[in-house]
Amino acid sequence: MCRSTQRPELLHANLHRLVEQSEQFNQQKQAHALAVMCPYSQQVFQLLPVLLHYHHPLLPGYVPGGVPVGICNFQPNERQQQFIDELSQQAVNEPLQTAASPEIFGLYSMGSTSSIGQSRESDLDVWVCHSHQMAPERVAWLQQKCLLISKWAEQRQVELNLFLIPDNKFRTDNLASVDGESCGSAQHLLLLDEFYRSHMLIAGKRLVWLFAPPKKLGREYDVFIAEQFANGTLSHDEWLDLGGFARIPAEEYFGSALWQLYKSIDSPYKAVLKTVLMEAYSHEYPDTQLLCRDLKGRFQSANRLDERQDHYMLMLEKVTGYLKSIGDETRLDLVRRCFYLKVCEGEHNDNEHYQWRRTQIKQLTAAWSWSAEKIQLLNNRANWKVEEVKLAYGELLEALMQSYRNLIQFAQRNRISESINPEDIGVLSRKLYVAFENLPGKVQLINLKIAPDLSEPHLSLVQIPEGRSNKAGWYLYKPSPTFKARSERHELEYSPNIAKLVAWAHFNGLLVKQTQLELFNHDSQVSLRHLQEFYGDLARTFAVRTPDPSNLALSRPCEVRQLCVFLNLEQDPTASRQQGPIEFNVNKGDPFSFGRQFENLVGSVDILYRNSWDEIRSMHFNSPMAVVEALTTILGKMHQGATPPESLQVFCYSLSFRSLIRTRFEKLLRECIDLRLAREVGSTIKTLVLGSEEHSIFFERRGVSVQKRETQLAPAQPTHRTLPLADHGDKLVPEIVDVYASEGLMQFFFEGDGQEYNIYILDEANRIETYYQVSGSKEELIQSINRFYTSHQQQEGQSYFAHFNLPQYYDIVQVAGQQKVLPYRTAKED
Template sequence: MHANFHRLVERCDQFNQQKQARALAVMSRYGQQVFQLLPVLLHYHHPLLPGYLPGDVPAGVCHFQPNERQQEFIDELCLAANGHQGLASVRREIFGLYSMGSTSSIGQCRHSDLDVWVCYSHRMAPERVELLQQKCLLISKWAEQRKVELNLFLIPDNKFRTDNQQWVQGESCGSAQHLLLLDEFYRSNLRIAGKRLVWMFAPGKLGPKYDRFVAEQFANGTLNTDEWLDLGGFARIPAEEYFGSALWQLYKGIDSPYKAVLKTVLMEAYSHEYPDTQLLCRHLKGHFQSSNVLDEHQDHYMLMLEKVTGYLKSIGDDKRLDLVRRCFYLKVSEGLHRTHGDDAQYGWRRTIINRLVEAWGWPADKLARLDDRAHWKVEEVKAAYGELLEALMQSYRNLIQFARRNNISESINPEDIGILSRKLYAAFENLPGKVQLINLKIAPDLSEPDISLVQVPAGRVNRAGWYLYKSGLAPAEIIGRSPLEYSGYASKLLAWAHFNGLLVPATRLHLFNQGSDLSLQHLQEFGRDLARVFPVRMPSPTNLALSRPCEVRNLGIFLNLETDPTARWLDRPIEFSAKTSDPFSFGRQLDNLVGSVDLVYRNSWDEIRTLNFSGPTAVVDALTTILGKMHQDANAPESLDVFCYSLHFRSLIRTRFEQLVKECIGLRLAREQGSTIKTLLLGTEKYGIFFEPRGVSVQKMENAVDFYRQLSSQKQHRHALRLDQPGHQPVPDIVDAYASEGLMQFFFEGNGEGYNLYILDEANRVEVYRQVSGSKDELVQSINRFYTSHQEHVVGQSHFANFNLPQYYEIVSADGQPRVLPYRTVKEDRAGTG
């Protein structure tokens, strides 16, 4: 052990107390309460304590001695419980509680979340681990009621000596990170209660000899298991971890973009040094063992800044270096502006950041602009979003290229790749009609007092369509101002303004219309209808939802917003009878009263999509598009709202369209279904809508011959394309039921020593391979490598990263019935990491 071992122990305890004081000084009142009471709640198990549940729940934190505030809480609880009845803990089953992340660092702010490792013996019975997990969830909910985000992670003491069998869940990175996670823990941990960590006291260059050295220290009595916890060491970070870590940090960037930029560039810097990566945790350990004071060299945010600065300077990337510095400043200044308490505990943060700003040579106006972030509006946020996204994607691309250069396969599980890539696809993929959410917690309020929509007709200098401005229409306000957004249809722009927080109830809408039937009154109605049925924020999608094909969750249908056939009737007499009252073929002249259909929907991956259809086929085009977003095994939308903005017959048109949509959704999602045909008269034209297990199509029917020709064609194309034995065995029905447009799907079905493979492309065309041999894992990894590297062949899209990765499924049998589960690698445990 280190020559000054006993002095290091005293120093460790002293530094830990200082770090706790620093952490508490920045927290809110409720944050302090949660931090202080957490060890009490896990040390004792009592019905009056938050987190209580019946059963043999593990309790007792090693070496926990309540401080004055904790003892006051315990005494009050004892009075409420008529003495010390039941408030005792003779067991010591929790080895320690350790926070990690920004807590106590220069990067901590008033509302930083609290990530805490709850360490226990890997020999604990699984059913008792589950009880402890349930208790931790209850404690997290108790903290949430106090507006504190507390994430408790159960960590067995052998976690980093075995292969990673975890999966992404909530704030847990699952298989995305393993030893990189241990690196971050060692460089950022703060002991709340429990045993000291061995790793900080071991010599710095043991490498693969670490485990043997530590075992000798326990054997000769230098260390004892009652006071010390060893989570293991590592000779190096396996290169296989970098891809998964990049995905995880990009995902975290959705909520914490400034921190994510720093961490993704750090991963890039680590990979640049491969295989001799200089880990930050080792730097921090060296400073700890050689320093008598707790200085900035033991602050992991400062170490991270130093590391990425050195890397970016070495490759001459001044642009990203400037961005990294701004990200660091904004992350740290968030804590400075809102800090309270003893200045001695947090003034050191201001001293450091002021020194850095001076060294960077920032002009006063640049500093003022950054300090004014609370008042940033949409222009500043759009610019910041573009910069942040470009930096994140550049690091991601560089890490993929690193993996390809070294012929490295990823260690992250295929299921976790699917979940994380879906979250990133939903957040960042820019697609036609999709509402891009630009405010990644960049600014608190983007609301605008005035928003204008301006239509430009065809034949002008500017592109025909609609333009969105954040001003009124007075010449002094709008001349010389650039539009915020463009779209070919108005509903997309108002949806963009709504979901990005520009359009609020107090916003005044303005309209300059040049050719459509849209009126200011109807535009205002549309804005109110949109806000009523689509909340801006919804709970994040579950992992189950992300591992399945996406489904339409909330659907809004807006009829005749831009094109209203009834608006041109003027004083024309309206003649219709009971037989000609169908709004799709109305009156003596059989008019189709639906001129335009606008769709806005939120799907199960939390994407917001918009679509617009106009003209005589708008109804069938909208219908087949909606139904094409629903695989046969999908759930029906949780909400379906239809609105109509016609001058005449609003209620009739809305009711008829809603009835038609619900009928067609019912036909599409019918569990027991062969082929179904629905005919629909639009004006004087007849259309056939063909419902098949794998999709929906529409055909105009001129006569009976056309009808039967289309029906025959549907039957011919109903079966899969088989590349092995044409006509041999149909594709399983459950594959058809899961068929989802817009993504590649791979289904593995066990077949003796091999497996059958069913591949559905983006258009739901099927290829079948039978009796396939070889590793499924290798196949999955090679496919993912192809898709992630495909971006290199796309020219002119600097932000491009392909997150629309295939989904992989296993067909299994449960109670004699086939089921589809996300494909997941099964690994064998391996020996210690050294």
């Protein structure tokens, strides 16, 4: 009796041909990528394998200690070998070091590199793959080296992002957190899908996945690949397997949508494409046809590298098919324009490797029946000004939010929870809220890298009084020959007060040092000279751009970082005193209650501040109570546990007594800030006389309030005193909760780590609710609260991005016998 033996299934019938083909295609991709790069980018790209293969004090990224070195199968090319030889000559006393057994499995670029979407300004995202068994301290050393290499690249104006990827990353739970360019828990298998469809081998092992049969999915894929290694078809010395997957879990789409919305802040055109792609994927759920599998099939059946294997072209093809299937011609046109603008960035190179890009773009625009005028408008993006940018901004946000809403509805239909962790939801949502939510006092930034330069040579500021057809306030225009012609044109921006309008023009780049201003005033006391002074003070105090806020800052209540006060810009009581003699008496010299008539010499107060979330906020006060209203409002933005502003400046534009008014107001403001942030137990009352009226300002743990008191006319003598804390009925609330109470957002404080815990909830107005001995999962509670916010607030008529102002969550902990408040972290990360 003969025993039948089943021959093991081959990885691929034409494996040898595919290996040769992949090497050929990879060389072509590298040539395409290098052709688009600037010289510094070429240098970084070429030298990166050398920097990670060797370790030497003369090399960028050197870190003392046992840093992992050596890239598997690294064979330097001619340029790399020349660099190595030159370095070896300099390092005669300390030869170049690498490892006998290389510890880095491979370097792989991902993203737009080598695709039609790559431009000279594109960043370089590279995965550095290593064994999951590498000791944590050695991973930390390698991470430090990668950070130093990225800084070296940054000095050459090249954005290089190196991501350490253990070989089992996609076979385990995703415990990462959002950090800079890392999507953290926002994406997991969707990230692997993007990597597989866009990767290019720089140095190291070949990826098994590209050569495996397309129908091998999930568990079947893992078993099959294990057999290939076991039977000798594959060798671990030459091949790396990051895993396969049957489908994308539905739980990932919400986090991915948040991540792409966040990326739109810096890359709006690409983000629109990727967000609609997520929507298309969810539309096909559960039988999603992933682009990475489509590309694998095309690679294995191809005999040459062409546009059918370009992952940007595949993405366009996918979203086009989806939008056509649902009849959305509006977004289809926008997607095409986004694609065109993305692939045409920096399209000015005559290199022969650009020819295939130009050919593809020409074929696409012909297929779309675009007019020459439409193409010319898009080609002229470098010269777009605020009108074009505002239009594009509105279109981009509408498209992004439509995809986001559709993905939220997808999650609700399938009754799924999100896989992204609460901390990452909080950080990403806060970034979106800061970038896009348009609040009454917020200076909104509209140029999401849509156009390079919005500066204007001339700008007009026009005041419209009450009783006209237009809303009363200030309007910003480009100059016209006549006032009538100007009023018939659409304004660039409107604001009820001039300070916010000038701030908007400054932070959006319209108003620069060279801009000529003209002023059409009606009933305010602003003069062109004072307006120019104000802009100069503003521009010297506030940089247009500052570093992005940290994740830690976004997980805490916002704090005032830069604070500027501008006095008497629009209303100046001293101007009316110019008709008669100016009388000054040292005993009646308080500018808040000045002279025999007890005049308040502050007519208007404008406040501009930048907070720790990097928002710019503006406030205007012009009533007789302007001083008190301004003080209580800005103090309300400071919770008791906040740090004082890093900078505080006061400017005054009065015709008379400038220094007196400015100095007095600044002294009062600093005193009030000190009282607000003091940790004294009890309430403090400060007395302030405005004109002939006396006011009491109450400083309490949870806020500041004011009360007018009847008083005899007398020289103003501001005082303050501390009162014992009244029993206001919530004495069981820990004092630390009041210290962190912050207006404008919901705050949840958890006390206790056992099966039961207490919850203290502060609403936007700092009203408190308490719940004792609550049982159940904190994480599930937070997820349900966030889900409620994301799915319901839009239905109440709020703006698109209002629902990104999610609550903040904190743990009350004991440290060295004292209570402290820390941002909430999920238990799985502890």
